[in-house]
Amino acid sequence: MIKKRLLTALLMGGIIATGAYAQAEKGDSDDMTKKTHELNPVVVTGTGTHQRLKNTPSPVSVITANEIKRAGITDFQQALTMMVPSLSFRPNAMGSYLMMNGLSNKHVLILVNGRKVTGDITGNIDLNQIDMTRVKRIEVLNGAASSLYGSDAIGGVINIITNEPKDVVAFSSNSSYTRKNQFSQGLNLDIAQGK
Numbered sequence: 023m024i025k026k027r028l029l030t031a032l033l034m035g036g037i038i039a040t041g042a043y044a045q046a047e048k049g050d051s052d053d054m055t056k057k058t059h060e061l062n063p064v065v066v067t068g069t070g071t072h073q074r075l076k077n078t079p080s081p082v083s084v085i086t087a088n089e090i091k092r093a094g095i096t097d098f099q100q101a102l103t104m105m106v107p108s109l110s111f112r113p114n115a116m117g118s119y120l121m122m123n124g125l126s127n128k129h130v131l132i133l134v135n136g137r138k139v140t141g142d143i144t145g146n147i148d149l150n151q152i153d154m155t156r157v158k159r160i161e162v163l164n165g166a167a168s169s170l171y172g173s174d175a176i177g178g179v180i181n182i183i184t185n186e187p188k189d190v191v192a193f194s195s196n197s198s199y200t201r202k203n204q205f206s207q208g209l210n211l212d213i214a215q216g217k
Contacts, residue, residue, distance in 0.1 A: 083162045087185075090157065096198055098149035098160075102180065106162050109178075119146050123165070125177030131167070133181040138174070149182075153194060153210045158183045187214040 083105045095101045102109050102120070109122045119127045132139045132147050141147040163179040171179055192212040199205050 081164045083164060084159055086159045087157055090154065090160075096154060098152070098154070098182075101154075101160055102149075102162065105160065106164050106178075108164060109162075122177040129174065129177040131171050131175040131179045133179065135184055136181065151208075152182060152184070153196065153208065155194070155196065156184045156210070156212075158185045187212045190214050 085101055085105050090101055093100075093104065095104065099111050103111070106122065108124075109120060111120050120130060121127070122130045127141070127146060132149070134152065139147055161179075161181040161183065163175075163181075165178055167175040167179050190213070192210075194210045194212075195208065196210075197205070197207045
């Protein structure tokens with residue numbers, strides 16, 4: 023009985039001492055908030071669940087807005103060909119279409135913020151409609167993902183994550199001129215839903 027009381031007293035003393043120590047450490051937390059660390063990107067594209075990029079079982083490539091800016095990338099074609107060597111663009115009468123792993127764009131699922139993007143009457147999707155300055159990151163699942171995303175994803179999945187609009191209504195424009203004497207102008211009207 024005495025051993026039981028002694029053991030209980032020692033445990034209670036240890037618990038109280040630990041709580042007091044934790045209270046004393048609280049003052050140092052201001053120094054800890056000044057330090058920031060960049061964590062590994064979290065992707066959803068490969069498995070349908072949030073996972074760290076290094077833990078995904080599928081071959082997922084991610085390019086962030088900072089990497090896009092540093093590389094001087096101005097359109098999706100440049101960004102995607104830099105990320106995925108097995109991806110190429112082929113010209114056609116409506117502009118160009120992408121091929122991934124030897125399959126046409128009809129077998130590559132393109133998502134914007136996790137939602138499917140539909141193409142024109144021939145199935146082509148003009149990625150240049152999306153303003154590159156609004157892109158937060160691009161996730162590319164290079165390989166078949168039809169078990170998770172359906173038959174549209176036999177060739178792979180491209181998920182374009184954009185920044186949330188800061189205002190209810192925002193208007194922006196951009197223009198570019200290439201070495202091949204091509205000029206393009208884009209106008210964007212963003213309307214935030216639910217604000």
